Amino acid sequence: MSDFLSAYSIQNWLESCPQGYLADTEYGHAPGQKEPELVLDNPTLLRDTIRTTVQLVVGERCALAASSGLINAAPDHPSKTFLATQTLDEARHVEIFTQRLYDLGVKKSELENTIAEYANPNLVKFAEVLLEKVDKGDFVAGVVGQNIVLEGMAFSVFEMLHAAVGGANPKFANTLSGTIADERRHVGFGENRIGSLIKQHPERKADVEKMQKDMAYHMLATFSSQFAQSGNAMSAGQRMSQAAAESGADAPAPAKWHGADLATATPEEMEAVLSDTVLKEFKIRLGRIGIEYQTPTAP
Ligand SMILES: [Fe+2]
Numbered sequence: 384m385s386d387f388l389s390a391y392s393i394q395n396w397l398e399s400c401p402q403g404y405l406a407d408t409e410y411g412h413a414p415g416q417k418e419p420e421l422v423l424d425n426p427t428l429l430r431d432t433i434r435t436t437v438q439l440v441v442g443e444r445c446a447l448a449a450s451s452g453l454i455n456a457a458p459d460h461p462s463k464t465f466l467a468t469q470t471l472d473e474a475r476h477v478e479i480f481t482q483r484l485y486d487l488g489v490k491k492s493e494l495e496n497t498i499a500e501y502a503n504p505n506l507v508k509f510a511e512v513l514l515e516k517v518d519k520g521d522f523v524a525g526v527v528g529q530n531i532v533l534e535g536m537a538f539s540v541f542e543m544l545h546a547a548v549g550g551a552n553p554k555f556a557n558t559l560s561g562t563i564a565d566e567r568r569h570v571g572f573g574e575n576r577i578g579s580l581i582k583q584h585p586e587r588k589a590d591v592e593k594m595q596k597d598m599a600y601h602m603l604a605t606f607s608s609q610f611a612q613s614g615n616a617m618s619a620g621q622r623m624s625q626a627a628a629e630s631g632a633d634a635p636a637p638a639k640w641h642g643a644d645l646a647t648a649t650p651e652e653m654e655a656v657l658s659d660t661v662l663k664e665f666k667i668r669l670g671r672i673g674i675e676y677q678t679p680t681a682p
């Protein structure tokens with residue numbers, strides 16, 4: 384427990400996060416960085432960027448509700464301390480992605496309407512499955528749902544977006560880097576804390592596996608409808624990156640991600656690669672805590 388105590392202390396969080404990789408940032412990026420004109424001036428790309436950012440806000444609002452809700456359900460003080468730091472991380476994620484919506488031209492008075500209009504209903508259901516466990520004070524299921532399922536998904540989505548924006552949007556890439564570093568810490572806590580609790584309470588396994596199956600179902604449905612809506616914007620973005628690269632502009636072409644060439648991949652290919660990557664991660668992480676991944680029926 385002593386390693387656990389120091390790894391998840393507030394002191395450690397202060398040194399590595401606010402005084403470390405977030406030092407000198409403003410809403411997660413370097414002061415003065417802006418969204419690229421290419422996005423702001425192209426209605427298809429702008430709309431799709433707003434829609435994608437809304438999903439990030441919806442996911443982070445769920446993470447904020449879950450991590451804060453789990454503080455009182457936690458059976459020990461080191462976990463409460465860690466969840467307090469996580470609560471601030473998640474509140475920050477909500478803030479920086481909300482700020483991105485404002486940077487993309489969403490008016491403050493229209494924030495909630497914009498979120499309601501674009502929020503993917505499957506993602507809303509995904510959040511509901513988790514928050515139902517949190518509301519019941521179910522610590523084991525809540526941490527698996529939050530720190531392994533939700534954050535495992537977020538981690539891969541952020542990494543994919545980071546690879547996809549490449550050098551074309553340093554502001555958003557910066558914002559994502561800090562968020563990815565936070566999520567890595569959160570996922571680590573989930574694995575370290577819950578493995579021992581599952582061993583002590585094997586009777587909880589069936590219930591946790593059912594929740595994971597439900598969440599995976601809604602997650603795959605979310606990916607499916609997001610990529611179906613993003614087709615035009617994806618190819619517009621790819622054409623622009625290509626044109627920028629060909630003109631010799633200082634915008635490196637997007638990278639490969641888990642074998643997919645982001646410069647040419649179709650939405651169907653991206654959906655398949657993302658789903659595959661997240662599910663592989665789930666299997667590994669759940670396996671480490673003694674939970675057997677349950678495959679949902681295809682949405
Ligand atoms: Fe987060």
Ligand SMILES: [Fe+2]
Pocket residue numbers: 446472473534565566569
């Ligand atoms: Fe997180």
